[in-house]
Amino acid sequence: MKHFLLITILLASFNINSQNTFADVTLKTLNGNEITTKSLSSNDKIAVISLWATWCVPCIKELDAISEFYDEWRDEIDFKLYAISTDDSRTIKRVKAMVNGKGWEYEILLDTNQELQRSLGASTIPLTLIVKNNKIIYRHTGYSSGVEYELYDELKKLIK
Amino acid sequence: MKILLNTIILIIYVNSFSQINETIYGSLESNSQFLQDDSNLGFNSPEDSFRSNNYFQLNYRSGNITAGIQYESYLPSALLGYSPNLNNNNKIASYYFNVKKGFSDITVGYFYEQFGNGLIFRAWENRQLGINNAIKGIKFKYKPNSNVKLTGIYGQQRNGFELSGSTIQAINADINLNEILNLSSIDLSIGSSLVSRYQDNSVSNDIPSSVKSISGRINLIAGNFTFDIEAVTKDSDILANEGELISNKLYDGTAIQIDLGYSIKGLGINSSLRRLENFNFYSNRLAEGNIYNQQSLSYTPALTKQQDYLLTNIYVYNSQPRLVINSLEKRSGEVGSQTDLYYSFKKETLFGKYKTKIAANFSYWAAIESNFYEDESYDVEFIGHGNRYFRDFNIEIKNRWNNKFNTAITIVDVIIDKGVALGGPLGVQGDINAKIGVIEGTYRYENGKSSRTVIQHLWTKEDKRNWAAFVHEYNFSSSFNLFIADGWNYGGEDKTHYYNFGGSYSKNSTRLSLNYGRQRGGLICVGGVCRFVPESNGFNLNLNYSF
Numbered sequence: 001m002k003h004f005l006l007i008t009i010l011l012a013s014f015n016i017n018s019q020n021t022f023a024d025v026t027l028k029t030l031n032g033n034e035i036t037t038k039s040l041s042s043n044d045k046i047a048v049i050s051l052w053a054t055w056c057v058p059c060i061k062e063l064d065a066i067s068e069f070y071d072e073w074r075d076e077i078d079f080k081l082y083a084i085s086t087d088d089s090r091t092i093k094r095v096k097a098m099v100n101g102k103g104w105e106y107e108i109l110l111d112t113n114q115e116l117q118r119s120l121g122a123s124t125i126p127l128t129l130i131v132k133n134n135k136i137i138y139r140h141t142g143y144s145s146g147v148e149y150e151l152y153d154e155l156k157k158l159i160k
Numbered sequence: 161m162k163i164l165l166n167t168i169i170l171i172i173y174v175n176s177f178s179q180i181n182e183t184i185y186g187s188l189e190s191n192s193q194f195l196q197d198d199s200n201l202g203f204n205s206p207e208d209s210f211r212s213n214n215y216f217q218l219n220y221r222s223g224n225i226t227a228g229i230q231y232e233s234y235l236p237s238a239l240l241g242y243s244p245n246l247n248n249n250n251k252i253a254s255y256y257f258n259v260k261k262g263f264s265d266i267t268v269g270y271f272y273e274q275f276g277n278g279l280i281f282r283a284w285e286n287r288q289l290g291i292n293n294a295i296k297g298i299k300f301k302y303k304p305n306s307n308v309k310l311t312g313i314y315g316q317q318r319n320g321f322e323l324s325g326s327t328i329q330a331i332n333a334d335i336n337l338n339e340i341l342n343l344s345s346i347d348l349s350i351g352s353s354l355v356s357r358y359q360d361n362s363v364s365n366d367i368p369s370s371v372k373s374i375s376g377r378i379n380l381i382a383g384n385f386t387f388d389i390e391a392v393t394k395d396s397d398i399l400a401n402e403g404e405l406i407s408n409k410l411y412d413g414t415a416i417q418i419d420l421g422y423s424i425k426g427l428g429i430n431s432s433l434r435r436l437e438n439f440n441f442y443s444n445r446l447a448e449g450n451i452y453n454q455q456s457l458s459y460t461p462a463l464t465k466q467q468d469y470l471l472t473n474i475y476v477y478n479s480q481p482r483l484v485i486n487s488l489e490k491r492s493g494e495v496g497s498q499t500d501l502y503y504s505f506k507k508e509t510l511f512g513k514y515k516t517k518i519a520a521n522f523s524y525w526a527a528i529e530s531n532f533y534e535d536e537s538y539d540v541e542f543i544g545h546g547n548r549y550f551r552d553f554n555i556e557i558k559n560r561w562n563n564k565f566n567t568a569i570t571i572v573d574v575i576i577d578k579g580v581a582l583g584g585p586l587g588v589q590g591d592i593n594a595k596i597g598v599i600e601g602t603y604r605y606e607n608g609k610s611s612r613t614v615i616q617h618l619w620t621k622e623d624k625r626n627w628a629a630f631v632h633e634y635n636f637s638s639s640f641n642l643f644i645a646d647g648w649n650y651g652g653e654d655k656t657h658y659y660n661f662g663g664s665y666s667k668n669s670t671r672l673s674l675n676y677g678r679q680r681g682g683l684i685c686v687g688g689v690c691r692f693v694p695e696s697n698g699f700n701l702n703l704n705y706s707f
Contacts, residue, residue: 021183024221031347031381032336034306055466061566061602064517064558088284089277090461093419094500096386097428101502102517113274113284121187121217121706123287124671141666141704144635145566145602145610 023119027109041131046079049129058143059126186218187706198697208237229255241693242290243452245320265301270294275353278459280375317443324443326359347381386421413438428502437493438483465521477550489585496525515560547587570598594620625651
């Protein structure tokens with residue numbers, strides 16, 4: 001407990017900007033290849049990160065909603081959406097079937113033992129982020145109808 | 161522990177004067193309940209009517225080094241239904257130190273890990289289920305090139321705030337064969353794991369001190385098809401159930417899972433077949449079958465559709481991998497399969513115009529057919545005609561009528577063994593047949609407001625008979641919502657209303673939710689693992705913050 005306080009005090013004395021830094025973990029693609037989260041938004045690339053799962057109803061609603069506009073928005077803004085599945089082995093085999101069945105054109109990545117989810121401190125999903133050069137620019141938890149427009153407005157701010 | 165923390169502090173201190181790029185991140189989660197007596201529900205609040213689970217995580221990264229701690233408190237008691245060994249405790253429950261250099265990745269302290277699909281080994285955390293079976297020790301990952309990945313683990317498993325009494329050693333290899341075999345049209349990888357548990361056997365020499373399990377797996381992607389197979393065998397071990405040694409006779413265990421998938425744009429199909437015979441592996445041999453899911457090494461979730469609505473969540477399946485031999489029941493495990501289908505209608509068609517998307521799932525799970533003999537030995541079929549435990553057919557139809565209005569219709573037809581759903585011996589108490597219908601509508605107003613309404617009904621002649629349920633949610637903005645819900649068991653003797661109302665507020669990385677109402681007793685299942693929660697009444701407050 002003493003140490004805990006000590007660390008907290010120590011931290012308070014730092015000027016480290018933490019809130020904005022995106023996690024650095026290795027994820028798998030559907031083909032089993034590995035990719036680091038660092039590479040998703042390096043060199044000024046804009047990445048929308050969506051943490052989802054096949055069993056998460058609001059997550060699927062959000063991804064369905066965005067998929068209606070995905071092409072249109074991408075004509076205007078140069079970004080990619082990485083739909084990162086937190087499904088564990090119970091449901092992971094559904095991911096590919098669902099993504100194709102839904103006709104989603106997102107980049108799909110797998111966070112099977114929730115390493116990314118843990119390092120983002122995301123106890124609930126969906127979690128949606130806009131990341132550029134590993135800085136988190138926008139963060140939203142949960143989905144209600146219409147949130148996708150807020151995401152679009154945030155993305156537009158980046159190209160102005 | 162002290163040394164490690166001091167080292168971490170020292171590193172942070174030293175680095176803070178240097179120019180190395182460093183980051184601090186973490187999160188706080190606080191889940192509290194305030195319980196009250198409810199005579200209609202027959203619920204008497206326990207002595208500690210205020211209960212709270214809190215988790216604070218702090219991580220530090222500098223270059224290739226990451227370190228962190230997790231502080232947990234369950235004061236004065238953990239939430240209802242959590243393992244009692246957490247009650248009235250607060251500590252730095254775990255810490256770690258990780259360094260990545262070249263081909264190597266080394267972690268000292270507490271860590272999580274999964275081999276293959278987790279059948280043989282999974283160390284993970286799920287706060288809703290009260291699972292944290294991290295291993296404390298050392299983990300070494302070695303990746304000499306992009307095709308080969310090796311992992312070695314040595315340590316003890318966490319059990320509440322203590323450690324389980326055994327030593328776990330495990331190794332895993334994953335090899336991608338594409339480049340090695342120069343494959344171009346298919347994608348092929350193989351893997352193998354070994355997990356071994358050493359536990360003192362001073363009570364009896366008949367008990368093996370060392371028990372290991374070995375697995376092999378193949379993952380293949382060929383065009384639109386995927387094929388995965390994983391098989392595990394576990395050494396012979398004594399039979400224990402819920403803390404007691406049942407038999408000194410030794411029984412081995414096996415697990416096999418096969419997945420087959422096909423998908424093209426607009427259509428996806430996936431089938432899983434799994435057979436589990438006496439396949440439970442715990443870090444403590446006497447932890448077998450414990451209801452709090454503690455000290456587990458293997459991960460054998462129910463492979464069924466995970467439902468999300470109030471009434472579709474009543475009759476859920478829980479996997480039955482155990483070997484049980486007693487006077488009430490004799491069974492050796494489960495076998496079954498599930499198939500998912502996803503389909504989106506093409507834009508040109510009438511259904512496509514309204515963006516119709518279909519998801520259907522069928523699952524069937526049963527006992528492995530077995531014959532038990534007087535000397536407590538048994539013979540099994542590979543599949544056979546064992547007692548049915550669960551059968552589910554469900555279909556979900558989603559439509560987007562215009563850019564303001566969406567609907568989702570769900571129909572579920574389920575048969576579940578009473579023993580699985582309500583407890584007691586399996587396969588002898590009869591079934592519960594239930595049909596459930598759910599209609600959900602979401603409407604988006606101007607300026608970011610929206611509302612969601614769900615109407616549900618469950619029909620059954622068994623158990624507590626019919627239910628009706630209603631949920632209404634209003635989103636004032638993307639960050640603030642209120643909801644009201646009621647599940648009414650109008651067919652039951654007590655005609656109980658399980659009402660709930662509350663709301664949530666989220667802004668950036670903070671989320672606060674508060675609700676008041678009745679909790680239906682039963683299984684809370686996440687990722688196919690279930691935790692039993694008793695009926696209760698009261699307030700719940702959840703706070704999440706990450707930085």
